Amino acid sequence: MPERPDTLLTLIVPAALEETVSDLLLDAPDIAAGFTTSLASGHGAGLELESGNERVRGQGRRVKFEIALNSNSLARLRGYLRAALPEANLYYWTLELRSCGMLS
Template sequence: MTQGRTDIVLTLVAPAALEEPLVDLLLAMPELAGGFTSSPADGHGTRVPLVGADENVRGRGKRVRIEIALASAALSTLLDAIRQAMPAAPIHFWTMPILDFGSLQ
């Protein structure tokens, strides 16, 4: 894998209340997160804190899921920038390899 090649996808999952600040942070770092996709998600399980009556009734927590395709060489820099900007934020992440990447245009 070459340094600039898009070879992994980083998935971030955070409480829905953090969507705007997290998206704003990523938009401010186009050299690390040049483009990404965000979508609503539901968190399930005993380690998912439920906030408010709505989530307690539903039994699941509202989350945002953000996926960023990037070069693995940029991963630690991006994660460090998020940690520094949002040090107490309960943001979970994982990465997966990308086998192929491109545009159909």
């Protein structure tokens, strides 16, 4: 039985890498059983803008991935993504999940 998720990993990914990151996550169900995506815009001085249009607008198109997983899998998933996308402009943070599950 899989371990109960106790961590929420949020990845901020350049929009051009959405399909690649989705495929990587789908190919690793033992680490990340599922995920949610939503569109996001990146802002700020430290942001690497990917295109001329982004540089003109001063914001970057991003996709936010949210992955509920057990903290024991977190380092494996970060290492897996880092190895697969060593030059990618990915940003992440984690939050403790106090509870999660199906309502029905």
